[in-house]
Amino acid sequence: MFTVLLAIGVLLLLALIFGGILGYANVRFHVEGDPIVEQIDALLPQTQCGQCGHPGCRPYAEAIANGEAINHCPPGGQATIQALADLLDVEAVPLDGDHGAESAAKVAVIREDECIGCTKCIQACPVDAILGAAKQMHTVIADECTGCDLCVEPCPVDCIDMVEIGVTAQTWSWEKPQGIAASAINIIATDRQTEVTH
Amino acid sequence: MQSPQIFSFHGGIHPEENKAQSLQLPLGRPSLPSELVLPLGQHIGQASRPLVNVGDRVLKGQIIATNNGFLSSYLHAPTSGTIAGIEERAIAHPSGLSDLCMVLWPDGKEEWTELNPLDNWQAQDATHVLAHLAQMGIVGMGGAGFPTQVKLQGASKSPLTHFIINAAECEPYITADDMLIREKTAELIEGIEILQHLVKADNVVIGIEDNKPTAIAALNALLSERGSEIQVAVVPTKYPSGGEKQLIQLLTGKEVPSGQYPADIGVLCQNVGTCVAVHDAILAGKPLISRFTTLTGDALQAPQNVEVLLGTPITHLLDYADSDETKLHRLVMGGPMMGYTLDSAAVPIVKTSNCILAATKKELPTPNPEQACIRCGMCEQACPASLLPQQLLWFSKSQEHEKAEHYNLFDCIECGACSYVCPSSIPLVQYYRHTKSSIREAREANVKSDLAKQRFEARKARQDAEAAEKEAKRIARQQATAAKASTKATPAEQAEPAKAPAAAAPVSDEAKKLKIDIAIGKTKLKKRQKELLAAQEAEHLEEIQALQLQVTEQETQLAALEARLSKISATPVVPSSAPDASREKAPVNDELKKAKVDVALLGVKIKKLNKQLADTPDDQETKDKIAGFEKDLATVQAIVKKLGTATAPATKAAPENSTAKAPINGDLKKAKVDVALLGVKIKKLNKQLADTPDDQETKDKIAVFEADLATAKATVEKLSVAPAESSTAPSEKTSSNKATTASAPPIADDLKKLKIDTAIAKAAVKKVEKALKKAEEIQAPEADAIRQQLVEAQQRASDLDKALADAVNGTKTTDSTATEAKAEASVPESSAAEAKPSTPAAPANADAAKKRKIDLAIAKAGIKKAEKNIALLKEQGKDEAEITASEWPAKLLEAQTKLAELEAATDAQSQENN
Known part of the structure; x- marks a missing residue:
């Protein structure tokens, strides 16, 4: 009987100790926010x-x-x-x-000689990528433009174009090789034209 | 001289060398091509910025494009000639895309620009030498094209143990460096010495593969002759011992850690080509305008090494080396291992082009189709970077970028050894390249999105701050008015303590309350007036009197309230009489309300019953009920009508202040709108005129509109001053007083005041006319009195008008003094009007002079414009008749006469003044 009580007591003690540690850790290492x-x-x-x-x-x-x-x-x-x-x-x-549909990366471009300097696009731009002042020509900082389209609609003279960012020699990237499925050649007799599933 | 210790690196392969072909012939020097194409991005980093324009003549060695940032380089004209264009041309790039290039048409004179050698380089500061190198456009010529000055700068930050000169040239076919060492041994050694002077490394070692015995012998001979400390380390031939990291490992036994640079372990590596270019730049002052290139491959009948000008199209070189078009299967820029296929032979040689391989089908067959990986592990054995190519392949195929990075994909030097040994012909390097660029793209997108996020958040923070600031300002303003109001309220309290019990209350509340009170007061006043009218119609004499009393009371209250509100937008005290008045007014109001509610209720009841009736059409009881209700409804409606009908024609008591103010305000608004509209119209027409300058119709229109605009503006001015005055009740008297007293000192303002007075007088006339109309309508006995007033007011208005006209015309009786004007002010208005113009005479002179000057300037400008247009017409080759037919000569004449007139007037004026 004593051994049983001793075992229960020891386990209880351990539970309390670990509970205390966990409780402390919960407070000490609490993560703020979501x-x-x-x-x-x-x-x-x-x-x-x-x-x-x-x-x-x-x-x-x-x-x-x-x-x-x-x-x-x-x-x-x-x-x-x-x-x-x-x-x-x-x-x-x-x-x-x-x-909306997924489209190629675009950047807004202002046709500068048509811009009347109304600042409407500046107010619409969520990332402050349009530079200009009232009655002064505006221009888009291409590197900062996210291509969100939001400046196009407020423009009263429709002088903003969304231009696709083409691939240049600097931004070009290597194509993925065709892979095994692309080759239709039977190298050995037992090659079968079955769909390759991984 | 003892030879340095040679270590080894993991992996590597031994492909067929194929170097002998291109060493059969001596160094060739191709003729000048018909055009040179110089890409602006021949190096790693920012593309150069053009310094010359299309059509400019440039000399050999002249800078034609400057560096564009830190990691960038200069570009020089390889020969003298003309810049034919700066345009998109196909460049030597695996993508086959085009890029911005400068096109130079050589004139064949090979005329050098002034050369500035840096002879005393030993005595020069390192930064100065580096700047000179940068200006000479030196970049790494081993393949990457890394700007040399940047590399040297990075290396000189920490002490170097080894300065390694890369002469290994391990890739098959290529012999350009071999030939360079043989041809330019002395220049190479001197170039190395200059670089060593800049970096001051402990050991200087030339690493060269043992398959170049001639070059090694030449080097050794010259080095021992000069007694140089430069060592030559001959390494065994193995691909890719020429890789920077592999050569470092071979010569020092140290491995460059992943993600670090050789400089981090105290090693600098430079290609032999770069060393020779450095020599040329420092000792001869010659920029990098040519390089050694190997032309090889079985499709060429005369494979050889050439010293070729940068920008030379490859077609020109193929012709030079007798290429056989029929045999040519693949044209490769670089070697067979690390080079890339060219889509077009029109691309030019750039600073990093070390080899053109024109291969036959037999030489470089189309690769076998890719088979499944059999996990043989041969690629792992071959990898010189000790990577696991197989694992990397899986991760690349399944797009597991993180894992690929974790397996050090970016340490892959893309040497192609793994693909070379692969029994399944898997293009491993292509997979790695693709994955690398995907990862880079993702990183760039991440950077961009982070930036966008940052900017978005910054914008939001800014907007919030702006809003908070506005709010704070608003509160501050409120508090300021509260403070003011409370200070004002104290005397008010003292004056009428009973009426101002709660002076300390917040001002905004007070103002609001006051406004509400005013609104209520106004409604009440209107109702009263209506009632009064009704009573007058019904001829209830007692009622009329009582109501009139109430109306006047209400008006005075309202006036007081408005005055308070306008004073400092708010006074904390609400006159206690206002609620009193509302209480008085209450019964009538309630009655009306009750009656209206009754009407509504009866209507609903009737509707209900009608519905019921529709269900049971013969129910007599319902019908009766409906009839009863309808009767009730009629009575109630009559009551409502009685209480609520009739408009309020103001009797003589009806004040001008409240009623007259409203129409004038409305007029003012209207007039302002007119001004705006006219302005827009004129602008539009002007625009139209710009398109069709000779359109007389448009011009006429503009003139008309401008006249309209002037009148409209005058009206606005008049009206905007009118309301200020109209609120003070007997307008005639005040305005006349003002008109007379206003002639005192502030002379410049007199004319304005006169105008204002005229406007006020006119407004008063209108007002009185209105009042008369109303009075006549109700046949009030005061009609005659009002008529009298009207006549008076009209008289005044016309007098003032006259006075204004006189003043504007600048009638001058300069001797009449201000005191006289004042004295006259007390007598009838007409004399006051006469007295007025006397004082503004002096400034009027000054104004007139100014005006004349402006007119003069305008006339001169007109002449100039006309002359210019005539000149333009002449230039356009129009004959005399056409020019005379155009409007300009007439205009010119007109302007000239005007100018003459004005000048005469100015002369007369100045004489008069004298």
């Missing part, structure tokens, strides 16, 4: 375009954290959806067409 929103926000393209229906990327990140679909971000495209799916451990779904 890290999942930060992680989602880091995956979003930060164009701040509002195509998802939220006023910026962070609000959409918060909405995703609260259960909104992950396929509302056209600028991010399928790559972002895949990354979000991996992060949140949900199924990657195709991009929701209601919010």
